[in-house]
Amino acid sequence: xxxxxxxxEVAPPTTRRWWARAAMALAVAAIxxxxxxxxxxxxxxxxxICGVCAVVIVAAVYWFFISRRVLRIVSAALAVLPVxxxxxxxxxxxxLWVVIAAALLAAAAVGCxxxxxxxxxxDSLMPEHAAPDVHRPFIIMNPRSGGGKVVRxxxxxxxxxxxxxxxxxxxxxxxxxxxLARDAxxxxxxxxxxxxxxGTQALVAxxxxxxxxxxxVVSAGTRNHFALDxxxxxxxxxxxxxxxRDGVEFRVDLxxxxxxxxxxxxxxxxxxxxxxxxQYRDDKTRTVLRMLPDxxxxxxxxxxxxxxxxxxxxxxxxxxxxxxxYATNDVAGLGRRTRIDEGRLGVVTVSVSxxxxxxxxxxxxxxxxxxxxxxxxxxxxxxxxVIPVGVDGESLQLTTPVRCTITPGALRVRVPRHRxxxxxxxxxxxxxxxWYLAWNPHRAS
Numbered sequence: 001x002x003x004x005x006x007x008x009e010v011a012p013p014t015t016r017r018w019w020a021r022a023a024m025a026l027a028v029a030a031i032x033x034x035x036x037x038x039x040x041x042x043x044x045x046x047x048x049i050c051g052v053c054a055v056v057i058v059a060a061v062y063w064f065f066i067s068r069r070v071l072r073i074v075s076a077a078l079a080v081l082p083v084x085x086x087x088x089x090x091x092x093x094x095x096l097w098v099v100i101a102a103a104l105l106a107a108a109a110v111g112c113x114x115x116x117x118x119x120x121x122x123d124s125l126m127p128e129h130a131a132p133d134v135h136r137p138f139i140i141m142n143p144r145s146g147g148g149k150v151v152r153x154x155x156x157x158x159x160x161x162x163x164x165x166x167x168x169x170x171x172x173x174x175x176x177x178x179x180l181a182r183d184a185x186x187x188x189x190x191x192x193x194x195x196x197x198x199g200t201q202a203l204v205a206x207x208x209x210x211x212x213x214x215x216x217v218v219s220a221g222t223r224n225h226f227a228l229d230x231x232x233x234x235x236x237x238x239x240x241x242x243x244x245r246d247g248v249e250f251r252v253d254l255x256x257x258x259x260x261x262x263x264x265x266x267x268x269x270x271x272x273x274x275x276x277x278x279q280y281r282d283d284k285t286r287t288v289l290r291m292l293p294d295x296x297x298x299x300x301x302x303x304x305x306x307x308x309x310x311x312x313x314x315x316x317x318x319x320x321x322x323x324x325x326y327a328t329n330d331v332a333g334l335g336r337r338t339r340i341d342e343g344r345l346g347v348v349t350v351s352v353s354x355x356x357x358x359x360x361x362x363x364x365x366x367x368x369x370x371x372x373x374x375x376x377x378x379x380x381x382x383x384x385x386v387i388p389v390g391v392d393g394e395s396l397q398l399t400t401p402v403r404c405t406i407t408p409g410a411l412r413v414r415v416p417r418h419r420x421x422x423x424x425x426x427x428x429x430x431x432x433x434x435w436y437l438a439w440n441p442h443r444a445s
Contacts, residue, residue: 019116020438026109027431030102037098046099049089053082062352113434117427125424126341128248131214131414137164137244138189139216140177140204142196144170146237149220153238155195162244165189169196181207189213191244191414195237197221198264199394205411206261209254214414216243223393226263229324229337230415231422242416252340254410255323257391258398263411265322265346266404267390268304268380304387307379308347313371316349321378321404327428338424343408344374378404 034043060079064072090096139159143150150156156166165184169175181192181204192208193216194201201217208215219227219237230250233239255262306313313319324337325346337346351369380387381401389398 016116016118017437019112020434023109023113023116023434024438026105026112030105030109033102033105034095034098038093038095042093042095046090046093046095049086053086056082110429113429113431114427116434116437117430119424119427125422126250126252126339129251131243131247131249134191134214134244134414135163136187136189137162137191137193137216138167138181138184139164139193139195139218140167140169140180140200141194141218141220142169142200145196145200146220146222146224149237150195153220153236155218155220155238155241158238158241159193159195159244162241164193164244169200178203178207182211185211185213191216193218195220198223198226198392201226202261202263202392205254205263208412209261209407209410212412214249214412216240216414225336225392228421229340230413231419232415233420239416239420242418243414246417247414248417250341250413250415251409252411252413253323253343254407255321255345255404256407257321257389257404258402260391260396262392263323264392265320266392266402267318267320268306268387268402269316269318271318272388272390272395303382303384305381306347306349307381308349308371308373309375309377311371311373313349313351316351316371318348318350319380320346320348321380322346322348323406325374336423341409343376343406345376345378345404345406347371347373347375347378376406380404 034046038046057079060075064075064079067075087096090099137159141150141155141159150168156168159166167180167184169177177194177200184192185207191214192204192211194204195218198221201221205215217227217230217232218240219232219234221227224232224234227234227240255266257266304316304319306316306319322337322345324340324342325344326337326348349371379401380403384400386397386399387402389396389402
């Protein structure tokens with residue numbers, strides 16, 4: 001999907017105003033329905049019960065992760081029990097239909113509100129640039145990546161038919177992809193591409209950036225996070241090769257961690273410790289459940305210290321530094337980035353060293369264990385000289401202090417003109433902005 005087609009989907013001002021009015025009306029209905037059906041005092045009691053249930057569930061889930069054997073089973077039961085108790089209570093009070101109806105009205109209000117606030121300017125997406133012709137493209141392909149997508153989608157033959165030289169990472173000897181890419185540029189390659197995982201993508205992207213040649217992403221990895229944020233087709237990686245005959249360019253930022261490039265994110269703490277385990281790739285769930293009690297147990301400390309611009313965060317259990325911030329409602333960094341060209345690192349730190357902080361995450365506040373920031377420079381230090389770090393899904397050991405920086409517009413990424421997964425991230429709801437849009441559009445920014 002091109003930028004023009006995305007822009008065409010944006011509603012005109014009058015339509016947006018009516019979406020905003022619908023959102024306000026539905027929100028009011030979601031509030032008034034329980035009041036009318038249950039009465040104010042009864043409703044306050046119900047909200048108090050729901051609040052207590054939420055606290056019990058979060059606390060039980062936290063204890064499930066930090067416990068073993070019998071206590072873990074008891075915690076799992078306690079996480080489920082409040083839901084059953086609440087449903088029985090609502091059925092006895094004949095208020096279940098009220099809760100369901102109010103929830104549906106609230107969901108509809110959120111949907112209408114986001115539709116009204118959807119960005120209307122074309123610069124909500126990364127701008128496209130004309131892509132010059134390439135004559136000697138060089139693409140590195142990993143046949144083992146993504147469960148064998150290179151072979152399954154016949155990527156080597158299709159790339160060679162478009163004039164590309166293909167190097168396969170197939171064999172018992174580990175190949176230095178950085179040197180392979182540099183040698184290709186020295187021989188005259190005017191485009192570097194990778195069909196493989198995000199870790200390999202990042203290394204070759206670093207060479208493309210330092211050489212000034214465009215970079216091609218082929219979504220042949222397992223997760224393809226970078227391809228997702230570029231809007232590329234992750235179901236059929238062969239469509240990424242269309243960029244060689246009908247492509248445009250993005251100028252995207254490139255993150256660096258102790259000098260090593262990364263295109264997605266670098267993680268410290270719990271996740272980085274877990275992926276270091278040799279058993280992680282064979283049995284992820286069991287490995288996580290086995291290791292979390294030691295990493296999150298009562299009194300455990302990470303020993304990490306993060307300096308984000310002028311702000312310091314001591315002893316977080318997890319730190320995520322991303323090449324461009326993820327959506328503000330995506331605490332874990334599992335979603336997507338609409339923009340990777342704003343010259344900012346996204347930073348999320350989470351501290352859950354006790355039950356109070358775990359429950360406090362419901363409020364998403366700094367004091368309760370969650371920090372979300374943007375910066376151009378992040379330093380992570382620890383008492384140890386070397387710490388585990390997950391960089392674009394690769395498990396590394398890096399020397400402290402670990403410094404993350406960002407180079408704005410360092411990478412020319414060549415992408416197909418038509419990209420099926422191009423999306424504008426849903427905006428964060430601002431009810432005051434919705435009010436102005438609905439009733440006083442001249443004050444709405």
